[in-house]
Amino acid sequence: MRPDAFLLPAINSDSRFIAVAYSSRSPLHLKHIHAHLLRHGLLTGSSPVAAAILAASTPLRCIPYALSFFHCLPSPPSPHLFNALIRALSDSFLPAAALSYLALMLSSGYRPGRLAFPFALRSAAALCSSSSAAVLHSSAAKCALDVDPFVRTSLADAYSKLGSHDLALKVFQETPPWLLSSNILLWNVAITVSCRSERMNHARRLFDEMPERNVASWNSMVDGYMKAGDVDIAVELFERMPEKNVVSWTTMVAGFSLNRDYERALTTFDSMLGAGIRANNFTLSAALASCAKMGALNAGIRIHEYARRRAFREDGAVGTALVDMYSKCGKVELASQIFAGMKERDIETWTAMIMGWAIHGCWGEAFHCFEDMKCSSIEPDGGAFLAILVACSHAGKIDTGLEIFYSMKCEYKIQPNIKHYTCIVDLFGRAGRLKEALEFLNLMPIEPDYVLWGALLSACRANKNIEISELAAEKLLKLKPTHSGSQVIMSNMYAGAGMWDGVEKVRASLKKSSLIKEPGWSYIELEGKAHHFFSGDLSHPSAGEIYAKLEELVTKAKKEGYQPNMEWVLHDIEEEDKSGSLRLHS
């Protein structure tokens, strides 16, 4: 494109150049303005147009150009230009450079103005550098700039992001009332900090006390209650909100999902679209995660279609959520197609794909994926190791699994957590090597939790090992007394081995503790509606037809040689009923 096609004010007017710079849609536009200014000798290090070009480069994310622009100015850059560059860098992949340019600015004899601090603090937070934040805090205080509302808010925000909740609240509390009353954002930061440090009562007090609230104040509270598990209060606040934006809706979708109410997450997503609010990347990722968690393939496909219609890039969080959704809904090939089409993959994307192959028992694909990830210079983290270990345990690759597990500690310096250990116990257990599982468990440097004992117990059940299962069940029950499933397993194992006094003992203790085994359930998704089924459930309006069809299928299956495995059903039910309770569930 020729530059003249879209710009070139006829007169030498800064304000028109500035307007054109801000309306630029690509770095190329900025370069044209740049060239024009150079050609006519209009560019200096202190011209407002120069600052505008740098400022306009921030949303275009062209850091290399911004840097070369800055360094090729015909005269020394003004503080204004330093600020613009620091801002662009603070929001980029090079936050450390923002701090370097702040230092350069100081050594050039400039004092950082009230504009430089917020950007520099944002960089410190992006770098996870508490020490930088502390240095910036004291320099701001020396320049008497820490009373500036923006600087104060940025300080509190940086401390909050760095996890220094108490320091963030201190900044808020030490703010004089006359500064506080007009600064909603500082209140909002204080609310967010209180929520993150699990002080909902404190957050609520601030929320009730603040002189004026905006939509973000409400969103923070709703999010806080959701994260604390207080779904009802979150819903109540959400309904009372005077104004809802896309963040409010996304918070609800993600909140329901976090609290395992996936159906409400999806109906909320639909209500949002119905209210005429457009979904963004955040919303789609949250909604897709709910589909993945409950295996709602059709809902997932619908959301995928929405994303395609609206030309969302299937990258980043949305791409990862799609890979995860298709994998968890049984469509690992589709997941793999999405994965292959993604241009940017981060550790989470790779992990979702490896886990997808792993849970489908595709060992070779999972392993190749793991190796490809390392080749594309992404260091595996704990999550990626967990995924490949799951692949090993599902495929019975004991030696490879152990090798990977030890390389994690020795080569990658990653401390395995309880989930990794559980995976190894599972690895031995599935292969029937229960003694080794137990030995491994006893040598673990961390305390086993009930999930781990549960994995061992399942392995014992599959391998009919009474001795170790007694130990596992005992430990499990001690750690999680409400876990009735382990008792039922024990009862069945005793019965299977003909140890009737064992059965009696478990029965007695079950009765005494009045534990009731939660019934297993499944659901099927039909035309966008989920239908739940419990074992022996007759509540569905079409129950008659459903069971007739089931009967027909089971008869057919029996003719083909199907024999229900009755070992795992409680043993005191009559034979006839036993096979019934198996097929009436799933």
Add this chain to the structure above:
DNA sequence: TTCGCACAAT
């Protein structure tokens, strides 16, 4: 032109 709230793998 500067500050806040929501998302993806285990």
